[in-house]
Amino acid sequence: MDKTVALELKNVTKTFGRVVANKDVNLTLNRGEILAILGENGSGKTTLMNMIAGIYYPDEGAIFVDGEEAVIRSPKDAYDYKIGMVHQHFKLVDVFTAGENIALGLRDGKKFRMKEINARVTEIAEKYGFHVDVKKKIYEMSVSEKQTVEIVKVLYRGAEILILDEPTAVLTPQETDKLFAVLRRMRDDGKSILIITHKLHEVLALSDRVSVLRKGEYAGTVNTAETNESELTEMMVGKKIALNINRSTPQNVCDRLAVEHVNCVNREGVKVLDDVSFTARAGEILGVAGIAGSGQRELLEAIAGLQKLSGGAITYFDPQNGERVNLCDKTPTQIRDLGVRLSFVPEDRLGMGLVGNMDIVDNMMLRSYRKGKWGMLDRKNPKGLADDIIRKLEVVTPGVHTPVRRLSGGNVQKVLVGREIALTPTVLMAAYPVRGLDINSSYTIYNLLNKQKESGVAVIFVGEDLDVLLELCDRILVIGGGTVTGIVDGRTATKEEVGLLMTKFRRTEETQETAGEENHDS
């Protein structure tokens, strides 16, 4: 294999306000190789790739394509340099066919004939072993099919350098394997591939070399053949940092919430929760680990009364009298009226937990506005609560009447968590509560959750950072593809153990997948 350099980054730096996303990053990508970019969440992988793809422009440093300095200011410029990126969030028009989406925005000077475009698409797909039904509409497609369309779109535009941002996050293990096979074939065809991931086993299985980013900085590159998981982990996290989250021994543990054999089908008819059973206990933090989109959101929403179940039972044990309360098929209002104090910090803070355009007081009122008399609102108590939260959680805001959308991510989260805790819940559910937060804010949140646990609340914590899960939680529920793949003790489990459970797949999915494929071929 020849070793000509296809792409080179020299001392690339990018800052957003005061936050340095990338600092002095150097990178080389050879022709005909797969280079994995490894890094934890928030290590600046996506920003770096966006700079190559023309979405951001570096503040400092330079990008060289085929040895010449390149100025890439827009995705179109990137295509001119034969660089194409497949984003995590697909950019496809739902009502168009795969072929039409691929043809979109194309200006190749040729006459526009869908037939020819479709033929060419099929040809490209076959060359690398894809299956693309060019006449299928995007809204009828599964996530993996959509991803395939995105990849073919990039190839169709003649990209020689492909960037894939977390392509496996939304795929099942089988789909991942298939994708990897395709990527290897592309590499053998002379294409250069940059793949972002934070999953070590995938890196080892696929890549030729690995470049590691750590907190926005370049931590080095190694040949995959000469490395192993522990070395990569060390490069990724740097020297072992103890997180020092104070985990107290659970006191007065008792069952608070039982989820039994819960099934749930989403709007597209896909089974998102499959026979999920577990118990959340008072005085304990139950962690939920899993690849993004494995059913965590649906699980919490089902408990909160926002998701219709297609089977199973959710039972709440009243702490006062020990009575069992059925929470199945209840609306949030009904759950509240049953006297169940359930708090929920959803993943989508400004889209669900809070209203971005309302001020802090009005956002406090979301939970309490029904308490007003005569059909009128009581703004006095929420105002007091808002002042309280701002003071206690050190929320940085110009005032209580500032719309929350203008606060920074950490402060938004403090407002949300503060409000939910103010309900004095007996069950507290938090989905990715530290996502996008800086270290200090994250610790504020951990401490709040720990305090809740100590005061006898059953805490359910959905997280993505395994280190945090292992240091914070008493038990960890691992969820994969909508099923519970295991429940482990947070004190004794190892990262590998949890990671393995996360990627464990089930038989049912396998059969589904093959069935889908048969359809595809016919």
Place this chain on the structure above:
Amino acid sequence: MSAIVGFLSSAIRLSTTFLFGSMGETITEKSGHLNLGTPGVMCVGAAGGCLGATLYVTAAGGAVNPFLAVLIPALFALFFAALMGALYSFLTVSLRANQNVTGLMITTFGVGLGKFVKGALGSDADVAIGQICKYFRTLFPFADKLGWFGQLFFSYGILVYLAIALAIVTSVVFRRTRIGLHLRAVGENPATADAAGISVTAYRYVATIIGSAVSGLGGLFYIFDYVGAWDSGLTATEALGWLAVALVIFTLWRPNLGILGSILFGALYILPNYLNVGFAQRDLIQCVPYLVTIVVLVITSMRKKRENQPPASMGLNYFREER
């Protein structure tokens, strides 16, 4: 028999107003603009044509060239209506104003402007329209000799054939060309179109301007061909404009279906004249186009078939930085 042929051929004639109006609105809506100013744009088109006709007839004195007599008013109508489209686009795209509010303003303004132009021209305009409307109305002199066949297919003016041809062309452009693909993408998902390097701004501007110009021809046709005189107060033109907006929904944003849909609307509109009915029944019949449109709207929303939905971003302005 002859009554039916007469009815059908009148329906087809009137349908041209709807067809131009709805085709223009369809082109506009495909780009994601819900232009509720279409009735106003049609009035402006009529007034523009009126201005062109008056200027031409006055300038030409007695010797009116049939070709120019049609062409000049048509160009004026296109130009003035296009200006309204440009105004709408400027406010909604460049100044990001609310589309509904802007559209309604365009209607108020357009009707006012139409009346004003006619008022300023005075009775000269009536003379001019009277003098040249015959050139709008006939294209094939042999139509009379072909009996019912000729009356049904060849008895119309040039604009009728132009409308049908344009509808077919538009429909082909939407489905078969790159421009059509890009336009639909802009209306469905402007963010994706933008990411694909398509200029959302340019497409929205151009589609709205062309759409408005086409709608303007509807007003021109109604005054110069169908009525052959200035419709006092433009009330009928405005009402027809709203029906054209309804027709867009009724035909599920498809100009080729629009040909049939507009004939149906035209037939319903003139049906009371052919039936010996009282005023009350007349009102009921005239209500039908709106009711069937509502029914179509409801049924498509219940069936949730994605292809039949309005363009997904219709009514929403696109602003790249807002994410």
Place this chain on the structure above:
Amino acid sequence: MIRNEKAKRDPLFHISKRETLPFWKSAGIRAIAIVAALLLSGILSAIFIGVDPFTFIGKLFEGVFGTERRIWTTLRNLSVLLLIALALAPAFKMKFWNIGAEGQVLIGGLACAVCMYFLGGKAPDAVVYLCMAVSGILAAALWAVVPAIFKAFWGTNETLFTLMMNYVAMQAVSFFTSLIVKDGSGTMKNATHLHGVQFPQIGNAYLLTILVAVVLTVGMWIYLRYSKHGYELSVVGESENTARYIGINVKKVIIRTMALSGAICGVAGVLLVGAINGTVTTSTAGGQGFTAIIVAWLGKFNPVFMILTSFLLVFLEKGTSQLDLMNNAFASMITGIVFFFIIGCEFFVVYRLKFRRPVRKESASDASVGGNAETPPSTETESGTPTEEKSEAESATEGAADGTASPYRRVCDKLAQGAGTVAKACAKGFGALRGTCSKGMKRLKSLFGKKNPEEQRTEEKDAEEEK
């Protein structure tokens, strides 16, 4: 090479959302827009109807406040328009685009008229009044609830639905009129068909409507700001997801709010029929259902601001109708122009233009803001920060404006200079312009032959002035 090319393609200015603007500043921008629009209208009136801008504006005021009766009618018209706008406010706040107010008003009026027809003279007056009010309000509420139900359960596009309902309502009015009035004139006469029923006057013919509007304005202000319902509907409008999350029944809120919206339209319809016109025709609402949309929108759905915007609209309409020559045509044109300006100026209230800065580093950061990336929100640390970035960029702009030699400042100076020159040229050229215009018009008219006497008069006046 490439870099130069790219630099040229940088936009001249960059648009970004403003942080909050102090009240006086936003009010100032709007005031400037209104003044500019009035001036433009004045110039147009000078060209087309030969009234100079200052007389024009003077005449507007005269038309609105000239006599006591005019003041009363102004107030009454304002009240009706405000009532309809009040009806729309909650629906719009919920992001339900009810453009069916016209039809809702008509149906309310129709139901009211039907009561007058059947009960007038047969039942005690008090009963008739009660029936008129109740049936009108109920009918309009029901009319509005129909699209709301379809929206709530099937997501039917409410803009198109309510728009169509307007014309169904119009046909319904004309249908009932034809049923009652057999002579084909299409108008119900209050005395003959509706038994001369009319709501009792309070003080004078105008006060009832005005009082109702005052009460409902206060009521709506309280409803939107201090009631649970008002809070719920704004949550639904802002984010349906949040509404579901806190257990608001979204469907119920949509239907309830539209029922309220329709009911208030019904009030307007009842007043128009029972207290103002004494009869119902297809033009009873007279396009106010559409105008009210603009009033509500410009008033930001705040009843207090809406008083101002509806006043502005009524002012224009009444004012121009006094100097009008041709069928209100000029009036609606002027109204259109003023509102184009106001709609347009909202842009400058919400956004700010940042002019291109030539230093490459800065413009580079600009380009990144303009990048069309969809960074998934809050997946990584950096994505939480764009707001900070923007505010920094803005402070940079302001900083640049302080430095005297900065290019930004130079642009400002140039602009100011240019404005001065333009103003001077305008002042000088205005007289000339009017002369030319009137000459041009004269020539145009002589080309067309006849003149109407009024135009002739103005021309003569112009000719004198020219001398």
